[in-house]
Amino acid sequence: MKRLALTALFVLALLLTSGFAQNINIGFTVSKTGALNVDSLEQYRGFELWRDQVNAAGGIKAGGKSYKVQFVGSYDDESNVKRVQQLYTRMILQDNADFLFSPYSSSLTATAAIVTEQYGKIMLTSGSAEGKTYTLGNHYLFQMFAPATEYLKGVLDMLKAKDPKATVAFVYEDASFSVAVVNPAKTYAQQVGFNVVFSEAYAPNTTDFSAIIDKVIAAKPTVLIGGGHYPDGSTLARQLYNHKVNLKMITLLVAPDSPQWSELGDAAAGVVVPSQWEPQTVFKVEFGPSGADFAKAYTAKYNVPPSYESAGGYACGLILQRAIEQAGSTDTAKVAAALNATDITTFYGRTKFATAPNEHGLQIGHSMVLAQWQKDKSGTLVKQVVWPLAGKSANLVYPIH
Amino acid sequence: MIDGLLIGSVYGLAAMGLSLIWGVMDVINLTHGAVIALGMFAMYLLFTALHLNAYLLLLPIIAMGLIFGTLVYWTSVHWVIDRPQLSSLLSTFAVNMIIIGAGTAIWSTSPYNVNFSLPGFTVGLYTFTGNHIAAASAAVIIALALELYLHRTRPGKAIRAVADNREAAELMGISSTTVLALAFAIGIALAAASGALVSTLFPFTILSGGVYQLKSFVVTVLAGLGKPLGALLAGILLGLLEGAVTPFIAVSWIPLIEFGLFVIVLVAFPKGIFARSAA
């Protein structure tokens, strides 16, 4: 009897421990409040959808074990740099985060990176395109977004093909992301032969663009490029429209990719946005869901179509998952090695990280597309892919008025 | 330049409240910025609830401002009014922190919008938005109304009397406490109104009042205290100055110039550029 009972207990214990899932703790902050809240929420939803799908499929499988993905923290960083530092320190020291995802935006990510590097933890960054952070000698950063230098090249190439005589104005946020995007673009514009008639950066959190718009009108450009994130981008577009500025093309960063953009009504129409991903772009997927499946699941869960911030968020999880599975372990050094060796195509596109020490983690596989808001036959605003020409879903509308 | 004139009128309106309170009771109202922000939110709430013409909603907002001002006066200002000026500075500042804290808790720091537009009119390449024109007109109308009130009505004259010499006014039978409370309430209502006007122009948060508070200080110091019409003019002057300077330098230098000006004026003209003859 005793032996039977003991054996039963032993078998029970065996069953329990083998099916018993351990956790992988992933920490990150979300800008639930503050200027970045719109874009950050979209990124968060990407993380969340990935976590739900992975756990539903039995978790991440590595080294014979199944790991359940658990988010520790997802604290509100209030779009604030100081909060990011405090919270990432907390997630590493007190909440036992094994891996980190970045906050949303280049500035907040640069700050989080200091903490994760100080404590030697892997962080996958999404929503962060600025490349300078990766030149500071890191070991554990991995960038999912195509770097800032790539953002406006496509716009200028497209413009060159359409209207080489265009005169260009740059009006952009004086913050690390937009500056990192616009500076190389200015150089490229001049190289390609455009006349840059005006260029000025506005302070972050600027809400009134009348002064700068007056200056733009005086400079008489035909094309305006710039913006920053959602609040300034949407306000700039609205005020340009209210002031009836005569432009043939407006390209703004980030903001127009959000589904919320259509709320601007007529001010939203015609605006072009450089995008990390659009639902219309199709890739030969080697790992994870297809673009169509991703978009369907996202729309079903959140009642809005996914933006590229959401796609980037989901891809973060996907790439980390694959690296852990490839490494067969959750050990930081092994996973980092697996990430360094990554070269794979998912619904999001090709992902490959630079490994040289002076640019470690920089994204070198991913390309960008251009999208434009256009009115379809029924007058509803929809986003169409207009560049590259090989992958477009509609022709560029130019001029927009 | 005209844009400068328009936005300057709003600066002037914002400053009028500060100037009145400062001139009448020698209290520097550090809740000024927070109240401006509250005015913005009041407009947002009323507009989203009622969907009436935003400019009609000014009237209830002014009324609310009067009530709120009286409340603030009785809780924090009344007790410190006879103490050295720094006490009222700190007490109004404490109320400011409370308002901003409560506002952040309720509305967070995410931007809000009042989506109400009046058609503007275009001259050549430049369009002046209807909202700016309406805001400036409202500012001027309110300023003139205030001047009339101060000079033609009994309570208004009582306010001026107390501002001139409180003891003499009391000897003449004016209840200075009531008058002070009234003046403070009007000051707050003016700040709230200016916030409400600005709310239709661009996105705002509970922290947006800070910029206006600082501009109000500059304007008040330029104009001298207790002169509402002077504050309006000085506000327009500031708006024009901003408009004149921006074509030549990047917009981000403006705060530096304004505050450099502020410090210089304070140091060179401690009693304001147009100092009152009866010190």
Next chain:
Amino acid sequence: MSPQPSTGAQAAAGQAVPLSSRRASLPEVGRRGGILLHPVFWLTLVFAGLMIAVPLHGNNVALREDLILVAVAIILASNLNLMIGYTGYVNFGHIVFYGLGGYVGLYLATVRNWNLVLAALSAGVTVSLLALLFGVGILRLRGAYFALATIGVLVAVHSFVSNFDPWGRSTGMYVSFDAYAPLGGPMRALWITYILVIVVMALSMVLSLAIKKSKFGLGLFAIREDEDAAVVLGINARVFKAIIYSVSAFLPAVAGALMFYKNGMIDPSIAFEYMLSLEGIVMLMLGGQGTVVGAALGGGLYERLRSYLLTSSRLSNFHLVIAGGLLLLVVLFAPGGLIGWLYRLAPRAKKVIE
């Protein structure tokens, strides 16, 4: 509008002067043995010693992160006390010293690769000299005008730095990840920085004590009580004020250099946070302006309260409401703060707790 009469003049004019505990915090000069025998001096040493030993002994990084914020709060409050509590001049823009020190220090330590201690000290000296320059201009103003002018200085410096290219304009400066190599890597560097910050905190308190017990301090208190009378009595108020304004900038600037080095980055929005400046005033008023222990107590307590509120998800946005409420209560009913209240309870404590 007439200039605000001082409490002394008010009393002379027969008006009621509020019985503020400010008067109770007047110093007693000439104590035998100087400050080395003073209980507060030893208290400071023990306190600082504990703050270094306890987290270090257990390698308790989480505790260290909490305590460093307490130390910074005490540094800011103590040095602000020199202006508000001792001299009677309210500085709303105090944080500008911290932020500027951060910029200068970070620039020297990471762009120019100077030794950290040297960079921090140079930051302190530079900012003190700048303070002297500003001070000469704005210290002509009295009372509330001075307070407003300090806000003007803060905003002007913020705006200037936001446009200053070598310091990264609005983006600021980010430290390279191997900047900590000279100190033996990030883990070690963070501990070293922590110890240095505690040292600065102890220096702030000792400095406050030393000034309070000196003739110079007596002159400052005289200025606080009645500046015109003090001038008549032969105190060179202009020089005294300029010196103390400059001195009150030194240690916060050093602390700023150390803290931003530790944080690995600086930008105008976090260097010149207006709210921190104002919280410094709350801390000081809460603890008891004019006293050394009061500044430290107020700084420490307020910082712990704030940390608690910020990490509690429900209450995180109420910390400002509570801070404002506390300040209001203190200003209206207890201008002497906690220490003032202590003095009223046990008047003999005045001799020991300064």
